Amino acid sequence: NAQELHKTLGERDPEMARRLRPSDPQRVIRALEVLDATGCSLAEWQNEPGKPVLPAEQALRFFVSPPREALYARIDRRFDSMLERGALEEVRALAEQDIDPGLPVMRALGVKPLMQMLSGNMTRDDAIRRTKTDTRRYAKRQLTWAKRNMIAWKEVLVKDSESIMDKIFAIIDV
Structure with missing residues (x-):
């Protein structure tokens, strides 16, 4: 259930668990999938500065x-x-x-x-x-x-x- 998924995320990736509501299982599952697939927290990916193709100006x-x-x-x-x-x-x-x-x-x-x-x-x-x-x-x-x-x-x-x-x-x- 959603609460258990969020609890699992909290144990494995506390930063993402703080960012996501337990009532949002779709995003909680995605955060766990990213963690399993890459070994990195989704929070780390989100905190990385983007690399623009062109300078903004x-x-x-x-x-x-x-x-x-x-x-x-x-x-x-x-x-x-x-x-x-x-x-x-x-x-x-x-x-x-x-x-x-x-x-x-x-x-x-x-x-x-x-x-x-x-x-x-x-x-x-x-x-x-x-x-x-x-x-x-x-x-x-x-x-x-x-x-x-x-x-x-x-x-x-x-x-x-x-x-x-x-x-x-x-x-x-x-």
């Missing part, structure tokens, strides 16, 4: 993001396509296997609402709406993280990939 960094309404429309189309291509059948197969709900596959966006729908606890429309809303919130968190952590990067707003290069070259030429 020579690099131009771009963060490409779509306008919110375009992003949300793509999220909706993508989930509709996933349903057409068998997502519900995949979730049904997961439900039949009685998999531990704490595993990453069971936390994937859409799995929980579709399982609730299959068990009769949610309508199809509500499951679809819930999944699209959850996916939008996830995308928003990713964009918020990027804008907070990629401050020196130039943001390029594009509706589609065709216009990315034109927008980037316009920024470079300024």
